[in-house]
Amino acid sequence: MKRGPAARILLGVFFFALLLTPFAIRIISARRSVASNGFTSSAALERHGFYFTEVSKSAGVNFIHQAPTLDPKLKGIMPQVASMGASVSIVDFDHDGWSDIYVTNSAEGSNNALYRNQHDGTFKDVAPEMGVANVNQPGTGVSMGAIWGDYDNDGYEDLLLIKWGRPELFHNDSGRGFTRVTEQANLPKWINANTAVWFDYDGDGLLDLFIGGYYSEALDLWHLSSTKIMPDSFEYAKNGGRKYLFHNLGNGKFEEISDKVGINSRRWALASSAIDLRGTGHPDLFIANDYGVSELYLNDGKNFRESGEQTGIGFAPKSGMNVAFGDIMNQGKYAIYVSNISEEGVLIQGNNLWMPRDEPNGIIKFDNLARDLGIELGGWSFGAQFADFNNDGNLDLYLTNGYVSQDKNRSYWYDFSKVAGGNSTIISDEKNWPDMDNRSLSGYQQKRVWVNDGAGRFVDVAHAVGITDTYDGRAVAVADLWNRGAIDVVVANQRGPLLIYKNTVTQANRWVEFELEGTKSNRSAIGAQVTVFWDGQQQAQSVSGGSGFAAQNQRRLHFGLGKHPNIEKVLVRWPSGTVETLNKISSDQRYKLREPQ
Amino acid sequence: MSRQTIEPQRMEPLAAPMQKTRWFSLENRFVPPLFITLILVVGHLSFGMLESYQKTFIAIGTSLLAELVLGRIFHGKWPHLASAYITGISVGILLRSPAFWPYVLCSLISITSKYVLRMKGRHLWNPSNFGISVLLALAGDFVTSLSIQWGNFLWPMLVIWALGATIIWRLRRFHITGTYVASFIVFAVFRSWMTGAPWQSEIAPITGPEYQLFIFFMITDPKTTVRSWKGQCIVAFLVALVEMILRFNQAIYAPFYALFMVGPVALALDIWLHSPRTKSFAPTV
Numbered sequence: 001m002k003r004g005p006a007a008r009i010l011l012g013v014f015f016f017a018l019l020l021t022p023f024a025i026r027i028i029s030a031r032r033s034v035a036s037n038g039f040t041s042s043a044a045l046e047r048h049g050f051y052f053t054e055v056s057k058s059a060g061v062n063f064i065h066q067a068p069t070l071d072p073k074l075k076g077i078m079p080q081v082a083s084m085g086a087s088v089s090i091v092d093f094d095h096d097g098w099s100d101i102y103v104t105n106s107a108e109g110s111n112n113a114l115y116r117n118q119h120d121g122t123f124k125d126v127a128p129e130m131g132v133a134n135v136n137q138p139g140t141g142v143s144m145g146a147i148w149g150d151y152d153n154d155g156y157e158d159l160l161l162i163k164w165g166r167p168e169l170f171h172n173d174s175g176r177g178f179t180r181v182t183e184q185a186n187l188p189k190w191i192n193a194n195t196a197v198w199f200d201y202d203g204d205g206l207l208d209l210f211i212g213g214y215y216s217e218a219l220d221l222w223h224l225s226s227t228k229i230m231p232d233s234f235e236y237a238k239n240g241g242r243k244y245l246f247h248n249l250g251n252g253k254f255e256e257i258s259d260k261v262g263i264n265s266r267r268w269a270l271a272s273s274a275i276d277l278r279g280t281g282h283p284d285l286f287i288a289n290d291y292g293v294s295e296l297y298l299n300d301g302k303n304f305r306e307s308g309e310q311t312g313i314g315f316a317p318k319s320g321m322n323v324a325f326g327d328i329m330n331q332g333k334y335a336i337y338v339s340n341i342s343e344e345g346v347l348i349q350g351n352n353l354w355m356p357r358d359e360p361n362g363i364i365k366f367d368n369l370a371r372d373l374g375i376e377l378g379g380w381s382f383g384a385q386f387a388d389f390n391n392d393g394n395l396d397l398y399l400t401n402g403y404v405s406q407d408k409n410r411s412y413w414y415d416f417s418k419v420a421g422g423n424s425t426i427i428s429d430e431k432n433w434p435d436m437d438n439r440s441l442s443g444y445q446q447k448r449v450w451v452n453d454g455a456g457r458f459v460d461v462a463h464a465v466g467i468t469d470t471y472d473g474r475a476v477a478v479a480d481l482w483n484r485g486a487i488d489v490v491v492a493n494q495r496g497p498l499l500i501y502k503n504t505v506t507q508a509n510r511w512v513e514f515e516l517e518g519t520k521s522n523r524s525a526i527g528a529q530v531t532v533f534w535d536g537q538q539q540a541q542s543v544s545g546g547s548g549f550a551a552q553n554q555r556r557l558h559f560g561l562g563k564h565p566n567i568e569k570v571l572v573r574w575p576s577g578t579v580e581t582l583n584k585i586s587s588d589q590r591y592k593l594r595e596p597q
Numbered sequence: 598m599s600r601q602t603i604e605p606q607r608m609e610p611l612a613a614p615m616q617k618t619r620w621f622s623l624e625n626r627f628v629p630p631l632f633i634t635l636i637l638v639v640g641h642l643s644f645g646m647l648e649s650y651q652k653t654f655i656a657i658g659t660s661l662l663a664e665l666v667l668g669r670i671f672h673g674k675w676p677h678l679a680s681a682y683i684t685g686i687s688v689g690i691l692l693r694s695p696a697f698w699p700y701v702l703c704s705l706i707s708i709t710s711k712y713v714l715r716m717k718g719r720h721l722w723n724p725s726n727f728g729i730s731v732l733l734a735l736a737g738d739f740v741t742s743l744s745i746q747w748g749n750f751l752w753p754m755l756v757i758w759a760l761g762a763t764i765i766w767r768l769r770r771f772h773i774t775g776t777y778v779a780s781f782i783v784f785a786v787f788r789s790w791m792t793g794a795p796w797q798s799e800i801a802p803i804t805g806p807e808y809q810l811f812i813f814f815m816i817t818d819p820k821t822t823v824r825s826w827k828g829q830c831i832v833a834f835l836v837a838l839v840e841m842i843l844r845f846n847q848a849i850y851a852p853f854y855a856l857f858m859v860g861p862v863a864l865a866l867d868i869w870l871h872s873p874r875t876k877s878f879a880p881t882v
Contacts, residue, residue: 007670015713018706022736025698233750316649345737346849350695371695414847415798422801424750432797 044465045506048451049390052466052489052501060122061115063498066107068142068164071224076435079404080412081229082106084194085164086474086492087145087550091157093130094175097515099479099554101490102132102159103498104143108222110136112143112161121482131178132159132170138222141165141190145475145550149198149207151248153523157555162193162211164221171252185246185254191217192241198545199274199283200522200575201261201299206248207522207545212269212287213241227430231268234420234427235317237291240268262304267292273323273547275334276529277356278364281577283527286313288320288338294352312366313338318349322549326386326395328373328452329355330537336366339381339399339549343442346413350376351384351399374458375399375450380442383476383549387487389465391509391560393537394452400473400491404436405443412439444470471496479554485511485588487558492550510561510587514570516543519595521575524555528575528595532559532585533568561587630682632764633814636757637686640806652700653689659704660685667712680724681708683814687725691810692732694740703728703740714861717868721861723821725814730857733850742807742850754804761813770817776830777816778803780837788844802852811852821860823867832863 044051056062065086067079074081085106090099098117105112111133115123127133136142141163148157156172169185170178192215198207215221216239219229231237243263246254258264267289274283278298285297285304293314297304308314313336322339329335333356340349353375354366370376378384379401386395404412415434419427426432447467450458462468471493481488481500489501512532516525526545531538541557561567570582574595585591637653660681668676688703707728711720714727732740765771785799802808816822816836822829840855848854 011667011671011709012713015706015709018702018709019731019735021702022732022739025736026738236750345733346741348693348695348739348741376695411847414849415794417849419798419801421805421807422798423754423804426797426801426804429797432795432801434792434794434798 039464039466039468041466041504044461045504048461048465049392049506049509050465050486051504052449053504054466054469054499055121055502056498056500058121059500060118060124061101061498061500063103063113063115063125065103065493065495065498066105066110067495068106068221069108070221073224073227074221074229074430077430077433079406079436080416080441081430083404083472083494084474084550085142085144086494086496087143088475088477088490088492088498089146089148089546089552090477090479090490090554091148091159091552092555093148093157093159093172095156096175098483099481099556101477101481101498101500102127102146102148103492104146104161104550105136106142106144108136108138108142110142112136112146117481129177131180132161135161135168136163141192141221144194145196147196147198147546147552148524149209149526149545150522150524151198151207151209152252153206153518155523157524160196160198160209162191162196164192164215165190167191167193167196167211181252184252186256187246187254188217188244188256190220191244192219192221194270194550195272195287196546197272197274197285198524198526199285200248200527201245201274201283201285201304202247202301203282203575203577204248204250205518205520205522205576206250207524207526208248209244209246209254210263210272210274210285211244211246212272213243213266214268214270214290215241216266217241228428230428230430230433231291232424232428234291237268238266239428240266240289240291242266243269243287261302262306263297265289265295265306267295270321271323271338271549273325273544274527275325275542275544276527277334278362281573281575283575286323286336288323290319290321291317292320293317294320294338311364312368313352313354318352321382322384324385324397324547325542325544326397327540328353328386328395328397329456330394330454330539332531332538332540334540334542335369337370337375337384337386337397339378339384339401341380341442342377343380343413346417348377351378351381373456374460375448378448379445382474383491383551385476385478385489385548385551385553387478387489387553388511388558388560389449389487389489389503389505390451391485391505391511391562392454393509393534393539393560393562393565394454395539396452397448397450397458398476398478398489399448399450400476400493401442401447402445402470402472403442404440405470405472406436406438406440408440408444410437410439412436412441416441443472445473446470447473467501469493469499471499475549475551477548477551477553480513480556480558483590485513485558485590508563510563510565512559512561512567512585512587513590514557514559514572515555515590515592516557516572517592517594518574518576519597520578521595525574525595526555529573530557530559531571531573532561533570534561534565556590627679628764628768629814630679630686632761633683633686633810635760636809637690639753639756640690652694652697653686655697656689656692656700656704657682657685659701660688660708663705663708667708671712680820684708684724684728687810687814688728691725691729691742691807692740693742696739699732699736699740702736703732706731716865717872719864719868720820721864723815723818723856723860726853726856726860730850730853733853742853754806754809757806757809761809765813765817768817770819770822770829772826773817773822773829773833774812776833777812777837780834781840784837784841788841791845808852811856815856816860821864823863824871828863828867832859835859835863
């Protein structure tokens with residue numbers, strides 16, 4: 001060293017400062033987050049404009065999810081393998097104007113539940129009498145999720161049940177019961193599916209159906225001939241289940257056309273949803289895959305083109321578990337939220353918020369802004385949904401998380417990461433995995449309720465607004481359950497209770513809701529987009545046939561408007577292409593819109 | 598395998614004369630950078646390994662810049678950048694974080710450590726091992742290490758291993774890699790026997806990409822290994838031994854921490870034994 005002691009001392013100080021930098025960044029980050037000094041309703045209302053109260057018991061809902069028990073060969077890592085199945089979907093199945101709740105169970109012989117809204121703050125399970133409870137019989141697989149759509153345009157929402165097993169389609173008989181029509185519809189005998197979505201891909205007025213396989217459809221997970229069922233890579237796996245697109249033929253039958261229209265993938269799909277991302281009038285299909293990159297199938301009305309890499313979303317492989325769309329910047333454009341895994345000190349994938357940016361020639365590209373907006377880290381994240389919880393005019397985000405909660409003091413992460421980094425021949429065979437031995441894997445995690453400040457920043461207020469549960473959350477669905485102009489949250493937990501979080505919102509903020517019914521378009525109006533213009537801003541929302549993780553929100557669209565809103569106009573773009581402009585819209589009202597003939 | 602003694606002054610991060618160097622010789626300082634670049638390019642083209650070009654470029658750029666500035670200030674001349682390039686690219690590959698700042702910080706810590714943590718004119722830690730270990734220990738809530746990239750598939754692993762082994766052999770450092778790998782496998786079987794975990798799960802880590810960089814670049818770094826052939830083998834064995842102990846304690850980043858602990862102690866002892874004061878007592882190899 002040629003320099004003297006002074007330079008070396010300066011270098012030493014600089015080096016020491018470098019070592020201290022992580023501590024400084026940690027302190028700065030902590031100051032940015034909301035201090036949680038416990039929950040009080042008055043403080044929550046004053047600071048954030050809303051709070052949640054968990055009301056499942058008082059609402060008459062006492063549902064505990066039971067996980068599947070698969071082939072005994074998988075016993076060592078059964079909690080990890082059998083870690084999904086809790087799902088929730090919102091539907092007004094009897095067309096009475098009140099949201100009902102359907103939840104799935106996943107143990108062989110267990111019952112699913114259909115909670116009919118009693119209009120008095122309570123629900124009643126009517127699944128047995130309606131014929132949609134006993135759907136997990138041995139030999140048929142078990143439920144993984146459910147989505148609702150009026151596939152025959154008779155005015156009543158029909159039920160598509162996906163399973164690790166035989167998918168089932170139930171026709172809604174005018175809200176008085178359900179008839180199983182699986183065989184007539186030509187659905188396959190077995191799909192190990194975790195995601196499905198109703199959407200009219202070709203604009204013919206009939207709802208089509210996408211189902212995404214997770215495990216290969218060749219596997220009966222209760223009768224395995226081999227333990228080689230795991231992914232062949234933890235980031236590039238392509239040995240999952242196939243994908244299906246069922247074209248609705250209009251006579252109660254469906255034709256499987258995925259290959260024909262360009263959907264051909266064996267990635268491990270966990271979540272999917274469809275929306276018109278480019279304003280073409282055709283819904284595009286987004287698939288979040290476990291063990292790999294997400295896929296975006298751009299739709300020209302006849303065929304799909306997988307454009308993940310081209311659009312920027314299909315580059316970095318992660319563990320996609322959620323797809324939710326939200327116009328979070330009030331620009332009339334949808335961002336896409338995909339949840340992944342983040343575990344301190346082990347694996348920090350970070351969740352993705354794909355923000356669209358327009359490129360010349362109509363090409364769409366996305367940038368991941370999750371970190372910039374503060375919604376990147378959410379533990380082992382699963383279901384998430386956008387909704388305006390405080391009616392301030394900005395979409396907030398609810399995220400549930402937690403993978404396997406067993407022994408609180410013993411973690412399986414070391415063994416998990418040890419094997420997951422290995423060669424495919426090792427990781428793809430269950431017998432090479434150490435037993436979980438009652439250890440937890442990202443268990444007991446704190447949920448996130450990120451409030452959008454309207455200025456490009458989300459702040460987690462979960463504790464402050466009353467969300468303190470640490471169950472292994474899976475599906476999140478949002479709905480105005482009691483027609484109060486407030487968005488409530490329903491959370492399905494793996495091996496845990498169904499939670500209903502009733503929302504109390506400040507009276508200062510206004511809202512408006514729209515219930516759409518298609519005529520030329522599919523009657524569920526899935527794919528219809530409503531844009532509200534008020535106070536110099538706009539927000540777009542679209543009726544969805546399934547979003548989040550194993551979930552479906554209410555079909556009704558809810559817009560928060562903030563204080564003293566001046567609604568300039570409302571633009572409705574129906575799936576048929578019809579565009580309707582509504583000028584006399586008032587706040588705090590619920591509108592039923594029927595598509596002009 | 599020939600045994601060689603390397604003079605301390607040749608370990609300085611300065612430009613070595615190239616006219617008389619032989620391709621694939623230890624003096625050819627372009628071979629390791631070329632090899633690690635090849636790994637990066639192959640990994641990325643086949644599996645899109647790089648989560649972000651920018652992060653890798655930032656790590657490399659920061660590393661090169663820090664080396665240039667510190668080399669100029671403390672050695673009075675522009676340094677050879679091969680070593681800093683390897684450090685930067687190792688940080689860019691091995692560190693994982695959604696944020697950009699850890700890549701800058703890790704590169705800065707790595708390069709600066711070479712100029713601060715020295716003994717008798719030699720730096721004690723492999724720079725990227727130091728930087729990555731420090732970041733993993735101090736900023737575990739912001740960063741992790743590469744673990745599951747690269748596809749987990751067999752053929753890229755075999756190509757990298759074959760190519761790496763050939764180059765390391767020509768660079769006369771295969772004995773270090775070989776000793777470590779053999780020790781790791783023996784200890785993996787021992788861990789399996791002790792814990793009851795499948796032996797495949799204990800072997801699994803070394804089949805991943807993290808170890809390819811670790812065994813070909815970190816533990817063989819000429820500047821931070823001891824002089825004698827036998828000593829290098831013993832150190833490689835000790836690194837594997839400490840790693841096994843750390844693995845018994847479920848340390849996810851056991852190899853980095855093991856080298857972090859064993860490497861400098863061995864090197865300091867080696868320097869002390871070969872210093873003028875004790876030179877007459879130093880063993881000849």
